[in-house]
Amino acid sequence: MLHIGCHLSSAKGYLAMGETALTIGADTFQFFTRNPRGGSVKAFDLADAEALNALMKAHDFAPILAHAPYTLNACAADESIRDFARRTMREDLERLAHIPNAMLNFHPGSHVKQGAEKGIELICAMLDEVYTPDMPTTVLLETMAGKGSEVGRNFEELRAIIDTAKAGERLGVCLDTCHVHDGGYNIIEDLDGVLTQFDKIIGLNRLRAIHLNDSKNAMGARKDRHEKIGQGMIGMDAITRVINHPVLRELPFYLETPNELDGYAQEIRLLRGLYKE
Ligand code: FE
Ligand code: FE
Ligand code: ZN
Numbered sequence: 001m002l003h004i005g006c007h008l009s010s011a012k013g014y015l016a017m018g019e020t021a022l023t024i025g026a027d028t029f030q031f032f033t034r035n036p037r038g039g040s041v042k043a044f045d046l047a048d049a050e051a052l053n054a055l056m057k058a059h060d061f062a063p064i065l066a067h068a069p070y071t072l073n074a075c076a077a078d079e080s081i082r083d084f085a086r087r088t089m090r091e092d093l094e095r096l097a098h099i100p101n102a103m104l105n106f107h108p109g110s111h112v113k114q115g116a117e118k119g120i121e122l123i124c125a126m127l128d129e130v131y132t133p134d135m136p137t138t139v140l141l142e143t144m145a146g147k148g149s150e151v152g153r154n155f156e157e158l159r160a161i162i163d164t165a166k167a168g169e170r171l172g173v174c175l176d177t178c179h180v181h182d183g184g185y186n187i188i189e190d191l192d193g194v195l196t197q198f199d200k201i202i203g204l205n206r207l208r209a210i211h212l213n214d215s216k217n218a219m220g221a222r223k224d225r226h227e228k229i230g231q232g233m234i235g236m237d238a239i240t241r242v243i244n245h246p247v248l249r250e251l252p253f254y255l256e257t258p259n260e261l262d263g264y265a266q267e268i269r270l271l272r273g274l275y276k277e
Contacts, residue, residue, distance in 0.1 A: 002275040004028065005021050005252070008031050014052035024264055027062055030065040032069060039084060044098075052099065061101060064102045074106075074122055075122035075123050089106070090129075093135040103208060106139070110150050111151055120157065123161055141162075142173075177212055178224065179224060187234065188234060191242065212242065213232075228258060229257055
């Protein structure tokens with residue numbers, strides 16, 4: 001069975017997201033742990049989290065994905081921004097410990113002219129401080145498009161984080177189809193080759209989730225503008241190959257396409273129809 005969901009608003013709490021996922025034919029979902037462009041966060045509601053846990057168990061949900069806010073930049077030049085990153089990730093991990101079916105995905109960060117090497121050092125310093133052995137959640141690094149000074153624009157940079165962080169052994173990767181396409185990986189004509197490269201550099205055992213998006217831009221554009229499934233430069237055929245690929249097809253897929261709920265429901269229906277059982 002295709003495990004698929006989409007990004008959902010967390011405004012009404014945890015259980016509400018699980019219920020919404022069910023209404024659109026999803027068996028997983030992604031949500032921001034807090035306001036994506038700010039830092040504000042509601043008080044943690046344990047009963048709500050446990051109600052979601054029960055719903056996920058009853059309906060056989062695939063792992064869900066918590067997405068750290070975009071403002072979390074572990075490799076900022078500014079110490080106060082790095083401090084926000086540390087506090088945010090620590091608090092998110094503490095909360096997610098109560099949702100065993102969740103993984104935490106984050107953008108490695110933007111090194112803002114300090115260079116990727118320095119960026120990687122700062123990202124690992126944050127992970128060493130907050131992703132301690134008592135935090136049970138699997139943390140995922142997201143593959144980035146490489147706009148601006150983003151770290152994680154190629155597989156080698158993610159590998160360097162895995163090699164350097166104390167918790168490197170426990171880190172996974174979330175592959176974003178729009179980002180890797182924009183980053184110059186030819187998933188349209190050579191998906192096998194891209195996955196072979198991923199395996200050689202990172203290891204396919206680390207690949208835990210797929211952000212399934214089409215892209216508004218050409219391969220290598222380093223732009224990061226998501227498009228609806230089948231309506232962008234990646235296109236329906238390549239996306240169909242992605243969801244059916246033998247090494248990807250069992251992974252959970254999360255749509256981050258420009259859609260409201262009904263658009264997501266349509267895409268989920270479409271993709272379920274294209275999945276070869
Ligand atoms: Fe992301
Ligand atoms: Fe993404
Ligand atoms: Zn993106």
